[in-house]
Amino acid sequence: MISTQKISKQFGDLVVLKDIDLEVEKGKVVVVIGPSGSGKTTLLRCLNLLEQPESGLISIDQQSIDFGKKLSKKEIRSFRKKSGMVFQTYNLFPHFTALQNVMEGPVTVQKVNKTEAKKRAVELLTKVGLKEKIDVFPYQLSGGQQQRVGIARAMAIDPKVMLFDEPTSALDPELVGEVLLVMKDLAKEGRTMVVVTHEMKFAKEVADEVIFMDEGKIIERGEPVDLFERPKEERTKKFLNLINQ
Amino acid sequence: MKMYLSSSFFSSENIAILQDSFIPLLKGVLSYTIPLTLISFVIGLFIAVVTAVFRISGIKILAGIARVYVSIIRGTPLLVQLFIVFFGLGNLGVDFLKFEPFTGAIIAFSLNTGAYASEIIRASILSIEKGQWEASSSIGMSYFQSLKRVILPQATRVSIPPLSNSFIGLVKETSLASTILVSEMFRKAQEIVATTYTPLLVYVEAAAIYWVICFILSLIQDRIETRLNRYVKT
Numbered sequence: 001m002i003s004t005q006k007i008s009k010q011f012g013d014l015v016v017l018k019d020i021d022l023e024v025e026k027g028k029v030v031v032v033i034g035p036s037g038s039g040k041t042t043l044l045r046c047l048n049l050l051e052q053p054e055s056g057l058i059s060i061d062q063q064s065i066d067f068g069k070k071l072s073k074k075e076i077r078s079f080r081k082k083s084g085m086v087f088q089t090y091n092l093f094p095h096f097t098a099l100q101n102v103m104e105g106p107v108t109v110q111k112v113n114k115t116e117a118k119k120r121a122v123e124l125l126t127k128v129g130l131k132e133k134i135d136v137f138p139y140q141l142s143g144g145q146q147q148r149v150g151i152a153r154a155m156a157i158d159p160k161v162m163l164f165d166e167p168t169s170a171l172d173p174e175l176v177g178e179v180l181l182v183m184k185d186l187a188k189e190g191r192t193m194v195v196v197t198h199e200m201k202f203a204k205e206v207a208d209e210v211i212f213m214d215e216g217k218i219i220e221r222g223e224p225v226d227l228f229e230r231p232k233e234e235r236t237k238k239f240l241n242l243i244n245q
Numbered sequence: 246m247k248m249y250l251s252s253s254f255f256s257s258e259n260i261a262i263l264q265d266s267f268i269p270l271l272k273g274v275l276s277y278t279i280p281l282t283l284i285s286f287v288i289g290l291f292i293a294v295v296t297a298v299f300r301i302s303g304i305k306i307l308a309g310i311a312r313v314y315v316s317i318i319r320g321t322p323l324l325v326q327l328f329i330v331f332f333g334l335g336n337l338g339v340d341f342l343k344f345e346p347f348t349g350a351i352i353a354f355s356l357n358t359g360a361y362a363s364e365i366i367r368a369s370i371l372s373i374e375k376g377q378w379e380a381s382s383s384i385g386m387s388y389f390q391s392l393k394r395v396i397l398p399q400a401t402r403v404s405i406p407p408l409s410n411s412f413i414g415l416v417k418e419t420s421l422a423s424t425i426l427v428s429e430m431f432r433k434a435q436e437i438v439a440t441t442y443t444p445l446l447v448y449v450e451a452a453a454i455y456w457v458i459c460f461i462l463s464l465i466q467d468r469i470e471t472r473l474n475r476y477v478k479t
Contacts, residue, residue: 153380154383156384
């Protein structure tokens with residue numbers, strides 16, 4: 001479903017991604033972990049083209065983008081439709097209600113008619129447990145509720161894969177659970193997901209594969225049991241020791 | 246002394262002058278001051294949005310044009326701009342550039358408002374966090390869709406207080422149009438003074454009318470702010 005070949009990205013002199021090869025099969029959940037500055041968020045943002053690598057190839061759902069040549073805006077937009085992005089800071093549109101937030105993509109971008117889009121948006125909000133909140137503004141919602149609207153908004157464009165960028169990092173501890181629960185449901189439905197997170201328990205329970213990144217490279221990958229219980233690389237062991245303290 | 250002043254100021258003669266001058270002044274307000282302000286502000290706002298978008302577009306030539314325009318307008322007095330548009334261009338002998346006083350005033354005021362307001366709008370757009378652009382891109386929006394649906398509506402809220410300042414300022418600046426023969430309120434006041442010889446009385450009356458207009462405008466500003474703040478935690 002997703003495959004990247006040798007994607008590299010630099011900010012000035014700083015190499016943030018170096019020759020990343022990633023494969024995600026349809027219906028699989030891949031969790032990316034690693035210390036801050038390891039490039040995991042940048043990798044995720046590259047999949048949605050919020051960042052553009054200098055070189056390499058990304059393909060999602062049989063559509064490929066080669067970063068060797070210049071991309072047209074149309075190409076970028078059409079590729080973005082393949083993935084739905086959930087942000088650490090939710091980034092809901094504050095001037096729209098929950099329902100309008102979810103309807104915005106289908107109505108403005110995909111030109112779905114409003115009745116149809118509304119029906120679908122209500123379904124999605126119901127699915128994330130916010131049926132009662134469809135007409136409120138983001139500021140009237142808790143962080144956990146806002147993030148669930150964020151998930152519904154990303155799903156509304158019918159993406160082939162869902163990308164989560166530290167979706168629970170900005171939340172108060174008691175609100176983390178409700179967001180993870182929604183994500184688990186999506187995983188159970190067979191959604192293809194890439195999740196950057198610090199929630200190791202979630203990774204253990206839900207991930208089909210865990211990837212450990214450091215200094216812009218994939219250091220180690222494997223099934224959660226293997227990677228968490230029997231890490232092979234020294235750096236992985238060190239990182240897991242640090243977070244388990 | 247005090248008695249004398251007040252009794253003379255509010256003498257029946259003066260009250261008659263105030264009454265007689267009120268209708269002509271009001272006419273000046275309704276037929277020139279208000280139309281001049283409204284039309285110039287609407288055109289100015291349009292110029293301002295375009296200029297602001299040019300500045301932030303990242304396209305060098307557009308940003309350059311916007312910079313030069315803002316620099317020229319902000320760097321020269323409004324009165325001088327009015328004179329250049331009306332007397333200067335009018336004197337070129339090109340029919341196309343010979344404006345009626347009212348048209349000339351609209352051109353000068355629109356250009357002036359456009360430059361100042363563009364800076365307000367640019368700052369308001371930049372005040373919207375980057376995450377909003379990213380979120381709208383991530384659901385597939387183009388640059389202009391993001392601008393129209395997500396960024397400008399939020400920037401509007403931020404820009405209302407400073408834009409209201411510009412608008413209220415413009416109401417008063419229209420008095421400068423008196424110098425290029427537009428019969429707006431202040432010119433009417435000057436004409437009245439020329440016959441009654443009561444400058445203090447009539448100019449204070451004109452000032453009071455400006456103040457009332459601006460007071461009403463600030464009430465409207467409050468209402469707009471309340472409306473636009475409905476989606477913000479207070």
